[in-house]
Amino acid sequence: MASTSSLTLSQALLARTISHHGSAQSSDHVRLSPPTTFSLPSFSGLKSTNPPKSSSRRPRRLPARNQRQVRAAAVETLDVTTETSLLEKSVNTIRFLAIDAVEKANSGHPGLPMGCAPMGHILYDEVMRYNPKNPYWFNRDRFVLSAGHGCMLQYALLHLAGYDSVLEEDLKQFRQWGSKTPGHPENFETPGVEVTTGPLGQGIANAVGLALAERHLAARYNKPDVEIVDHYTYVILGDGCQMEGISNEASSLAGHWGLGKLIAFYDDNHISIDGDTEIAFTEDVGARFESLGWHVIWVKNGNTGYDDIRAAIKEAKAVKDKPTLIKVTTTIGYGSPNKANSYSVHGSALGAKEVEATRKNLAWPYEPFHVPEDVKKHWSRHVPEGASLETEWNAKFAEYEKKYPEDAAELKSIITGELPAGWEKALPTYTPESPADATRNLSQQNLNALAKVLPGLLGGSADLASSNMTLLKMFGDFQKGTPEERNVRFGVREHGMGSICNGIALHSPGLIPYCATFFVFTDYMRAAIRISALCEGGVIYVMTHDSIGLGEDGPTHQPIEHLASFRAMPNILMLRPADGNETAGAYKVAVLNRKRPSILALSRQKLPQLPGTSIEGVEKGGYIVSDNSSGNKPDVILVGTGSELPIAADAAKELRKEGKAVRVVSLVSWELFDEQSDAYKESVLPAAVTARVSIEAGSTFGWEKIVGSKGKAIGIDRFGASAPAGKIYKEFGLTAEAVIAAAKEVS
C-alpha cells in the first residue's frame, strides 16, 4: 500500500472521529461507524441470526446497498493497493508482535493475543478514546486485561497506538530484567496499563471499580450543560477469570449497580491450561451473567467477525442501565496451524518451526517485530487524535471551571491527588479524659471527620457496616439511583470489595477508597490486598474485631496470625492503633500514603484513652508512650500494640510502684518504625536494654526481632476460643500480671 493511500484512509478516519467529538453529549461514540469496508448487520444479542463468518482472509465484499459513500473511497483504496485488508494486516501485526516477543523471551502466552487480536484492534483503533502521549489523561476510556497473561496483546496495542512506554526495544525486552514489558500487566511499570492483573479475576473486579468511579464522579460533577466525566471501561476476561469466585462477586455488584458503561469481553476460547474447559467448566456463563443483571451478547466468530464485534459494542453502549458481557468465541492461538485451539499455545512460545508455519499460514512475510509501514501509518493518527481529545476536554474543563468553580476545584483535587490544604486539622484529638471507646468507633469518628474535607473519600463494608462502623453519616448509599453518594454497600463479598477498591484507587489519584470487614476475613481478600500493595493502590482497609477480644464468635472469627502475615507483606502498612489519638494517627498515615495501602486493625472492645499517645508517635511507627527511666537506660521495656498497649501500661504502673524504671513503647506500625533513622530507633529501643517484654493478642511470630533472644513475647500461638473476651484474655495469659512476671524474669 502506498503511503498516500494509507494517509487517505488515516485522514478519513481521523476526520470522522475528531469532527464529532465536539458534540460530547452523545455518549454513543461515533467511531463505532465501521471505518473500513464492512457494514453493520442487524444484531440482537443472543438471538443473533448471523452465522459465524468464514475465516477467509480477504475482506468480504458487501452488497453495494450496504456501503455508504464516505467508505466507498477507502474501500477502493484498500482493494487497489493491498491483497489483504489493512484491518487484517493490523490484526496480524498484533498477533506477530505477540508471537515474536514470546519467542524471543522463550516465555509467555501467545495464545490469547492471537485469539483476541481482532477485539483488541477494534477497541484500541476504533472505539477507545485515549491520548497516547498522556496515558494519565483523566477522561480516557479505561481498558483492563483481566486475563493478564495475555499481556503481549496490550503491549502490542500500546505500541501501535503510540505510547512511549512500549517502544520496539521494549517489546524485544519482553519479560526481561528492568523492562517496561513484564510477564503480566503492571500499572506501576508501564504507563498505559491501568491496573495490575495476572492473578485471575482481579481485572474484572478492578474494572468494576473503575466503572464505579466513573459513575460516581459523573453523578457528582457532571452538569446539565457540561458532561465533564464521561468514559467507558472495557475489559477482556477469559475462562479462568470466569471460574474465579471474585469475578462472580464483582459482576453481581456491577449488575446490582447497573454500571452501563462497563463493557466486558469474555474470550470464550474453550481452552484453559489443563485442556478443554469441558473438563471443569460446563456452566452457562451467559445465563449466569443474565441472572446477575447484565446484558449479554454472543459474538460467535471472534476470529474474523469484525462487524459482529463492532455491532456488539454498539449494542452494549445502547444499553445504559446494565453492564454488558460480550461473549466472543475465539480460537486460542488463531493462525497457528498445529497449535491453535489447544492448551499448548496458551502458555509457551510456539517454537521456531511453528512460528514459521504460522507466518506461512497467515501470509506474513515480515521479520520479527516488524510493523508494516501502512499499519504504522494507519495507527499514527492516534497521537494527534489523542492530543485533540485531551485539548478539547481541557477546554471543556476550563469552561466548567468558570461556571462551577467549587466543583471544579474539588474535581481537580480528585484528578491530581493533591490533598486539600489543612485537611489533617479535621482529625479528631483525644485526651486521657475522653471516654473509653472501641477503636472501631474511633475509626468511624475519623472517617466522618475526613469525609468532610476529603472529596475523594468513599467506601464501605462487606455487609458489616454496623459492626465495622464505617457509615459516613452525612452521605447516603451509592446505588443505581444514587451514584453520587459515598457509602458503598459491598455485600458479603470481601474479595470483590478489595479488588473493586483497587480499581477506584487507580482511577484517579485523589480517590481514597476504604473498605471494611472483620480482620480475620482479610483471608478472603488477601489476593486483592496483595495487589493493592503491588500496584501502589492506596486503599484503606478498615479491619475491626482484630483479636480474641471479639469474644464469643470464637476461633473462626478471631485473627491470630494476621498481623504477622501482613507485616511480612511488602509495601503495605499494618497499623494497630491503641486509642483515639493513635486511630487518628493511623488515618493520617493512611491518607498520606497514596501509593501504599494501609490496614487498620481495630478493636471491637472498649479501650481507654492513654496518656502519652499521639498522632506524631504513630507517624514514626513506634514511640515511647511513658517512661520513668533516665539516660535511655530503663530496667525493662514493655512493648505493646493496640488493645494490649493499655495492659502494658498497667503493668508498667505496678512495676514502677516496685521501683523499676520502665519504658512503655507503642509499636503501632513496624514498617514505619523500620523506616526511622537508626538514632531514633536506638532512642526508643536501645540495643543495650535487652530486658524487653512484648504483648499482643496475636501470633508471636516475628516478635523476636523486637524483644531479642533475651526478651519475652507474650501472644497467642494457637487458635482462639468461643467465650466472653475477658475470659479468653485471662485464660490465654494476656494480662498485666503476665507482663509483670515476664518483666521480672527478663530484667
Added chain:
Amino acid sequence: MASTSSLTLSQALLARTISHHGSAQSSDHVRLSPPTTFSLPSFSGLKSTNPPKSSSRRPRRLPARNQRQVRAAAVETLDVTTETSLLEKSVNTIRFLAIDAVEKANSGHPGLPMGCAPMGHILYDEVMRYNPKNPYWFNRDRFVLSAGHGCMLQYALLHLAGYDSVLEEDLKQFRQWGSKTPGHPENFETPGVEVTTGPLGQGIANAVGLALAERHLAARYNKPDVEIVDHYTYVILGDGCQMEGISNEASSLAGHWGLGKLIAFYDDNHISIDGDTEIAFTEDVGARFESLGWHVIWVKNGNTGYDDIRAAIKEAKAVKDKPTLIKVTTTIGYGSPNKANSYSVHGSALGAKEVEATRKNLAWPYEPFHVPEDVKKHWSRHVPEGASLETEWNAKFAEYEKKYPEDAAELKSIITGELPAGWEKALPTYTPESPADATRNLSQQNLNALAKVLPGLLGGSADLASSNMTLLKMFGDFQKGTPEERNVRFGVREHGMGSICNGIALHSPGLIPYCATFFVFTDYMRAAIRISALCEGGVIYVMTHDSIGLGEDGPTHQPIEHLASFRAMPNILMLRPADGNETAGAYKVAVLNRKRPSILALSRQKLPQLPGTSIEGVEKGGYIVSDNSSGNKPDVILVGTGSELPIAADAAKELRKEGKAVRVVSLVSWELFDEQSDAYKESVLPAAVTARVSIEAGSTFGWEKIVGSKGKAIGIDRFGASAPAGKIYKEFGLTAEAVIAAAKEVS
C-alpha cells in the same frame, strides 16, 4: 398430650422408618412420607402454583380425600390432646432453645434458627439417617450449616435427636469457655457437627466435598448387589453464603460433577447484617444456580409450609443427575412480633422483653430451655432408630466383607483412617547421583508412588495440573461419568478447591485429599486453608512455583511473604523441601499428620540432589545436612530451606576451603523443629554459636528467631520481578557469594 398418644405417634413413625430400611436399594428414603397430617401437594419447582401458605399456627385441616388411613389416627390423637400440633411444638422448641441460649449468653444469632426451624425439624426428624450415639457412623447423612452463625439451630437439633455432645447443660453454656456449644459450629468441639463453618460460603463448599466423597466411594465400592456407600449431603446456606465467590466456585463444580445427592437449602430471608438484601444483592439466585447446572425448587413459605419443604426434598431426591437448590423463603426471627424480618434479630439476643413477647406470640408457656415431654418423647425414637440403622449397615458390611474381602479391607481403611502397613516404603529415595530435578516433579513421583498404596489419596489442581505436576498417571479424571477416578479437575477455583478438600478430608479419616496451585495463589484460598488448620482437616497443599525462581511471570506470581504467613498460622505444617529425599520426607510427614494440614512449597526450577538430606531429617523439621566442625562448635551455621539450601551448601564448600568450620542446616519445617526436644535443638543450633546466616527466597520476617540479633538473614523484602529466574536471584543477592560475605561478616 398424654405420653401414650405421643408414643403412638412415635411408634408409628419408628415403624414406618425402620421397617423399610431392609430394602436399601431404594435411595428414595421412605421417611419422606409425611409423618403427620399433611398431604403432599403436586409440586413442580419454580413453576409451582402453590401460593404461600398462611402463617396460621394451627395445623391446616386437609380435605379428607388427601388423608390416608394410617395418618388419620395420628391426626386424631394430635387434635385431641393438644392445641398446636406436635410438629409445630417441636419446631417451636427449636426456636426457643435458640432464643433462650442466645439470651442467656447475651450473644449469638437467634434470627436464623427461628426462621429455619421448620426445615431443620424436617431434616433431622423426618429425613436424615444418622445414629445419635455414634456421630461418626460412616454411612450417615451429612448435614452442614453453611450459615454457621445460626449454630443454635444445629445444637437444638442435635440435642433433640439425642446426641450426647449437646445436653441441656451444654445449651446453657452456649458461647462459654470450654463448652461444647461454641459461637459457630466446630467439628472438633462438637460430635455431630461435620465441619467448621461461620466464615461464609465455606460450608456449601465443604458440602460439595462431602458429596464428592460419597459419590467417589460409592462408585468405587458399591456392587450391583450391595450398596454399601449411600448417603445424602444436606446443607443450609444463607444470603451471605450466596454472595461469597467461593459458593459460586463450589456450586459450579457441583453442577459440573452432577452431584445428585447434594441438597442445599437456601434460606432466602431477604435480610443480611446491613439490612435488606436489596441494598447489595439483587441477582436472581435461582437462575444463577440453573446456569450452574443445578435443579432449583422454590418453597415460597418456609415458615409454615411443611409439606412444601417435604415435597421439595422428595423432588430433589428424584433428580439424580444434578444437585438441587431448594430456595426456601423464610422470615428471619419468625415469631418475634417486633423484630422478625429485620436485621436486629440477626446477630443479637432478643432481649428479655422481646423474648416475653415472642413467648406470648407463639403461645409458648414454658421456662427457658424446657423441652416439652411430648416433644422429647417424639424425638426419643431417633436413638433406637439410629442404632438400628447402624446395626443394619454393619450387617450389610459384614456380608460385603465376605463377598468382596479386598474392597472391604480398602474401604475399611478409608473409614477408619488406619494407613496400610508399610505404606511409607513406597516413598521414593534418592542419592546425590540422582538427576537434578524440580521439587514439583519429585512431588509428582511421590504422589504417584503413594497413590498405589494409599486408597484414600485423591486430588488435583486448580487448572495447573501440568505445572503443579499433580496428575496420578494410573487414574483417570473424576468426572460425572467416571466418579471412581482420582484426578480431580477443580478449574481455576482455588478457594472452592481448598474448601472442597476440607469436606473430603472430614468425610472419612482415611480420605487424603491433596490440591494444588501456584504457591502465591494460596492468597486466593487462605480462608479455606485456615479452616483446614482449625478443623483438623489433613489436606495436603501442593504449592509449586514457590519463589522468584519461577522467573518471568513476575511479581504477581512470585510469593514473598507466604512462607512467613503460614509459619505464623496455628496447627499447620509449612514444609519447603530442597530435593528428592526432602520431598519424600515432606510427603511422609503430610500423610502421617491426619489432623494437621500440610503445605508443600515446591520449586519450578531444577535443584540438585544434595548429600546429607533425608526423610528422617525432614521429620525433625530442622537438621544438619553437612558439617566439618567438631564439638558442636562450628564457626558459622548456614541455614537454608528449599531451593536455597544448595546455595548454602555451595557457600559452605567455599568457606571450608578457606578453613572455616561450617555447618549447613536445612530448616524444612519450623513447626516440626519447634516440637523437638531442647537437647535436639541445641545439637542443631547451639546457643553459643551466634554466627548464623540464613538464606531463603522469601521475606526475612521471622528469621530473627533463627539467626538471632547477631546473625544475618538473606531474603527478599520487596516484591519480585519479571525476568529469567537466574537473573533475579543474582540481582536480589541470593547467591553463594552473598552467603559467604555474610558469614565472614558475622563470624
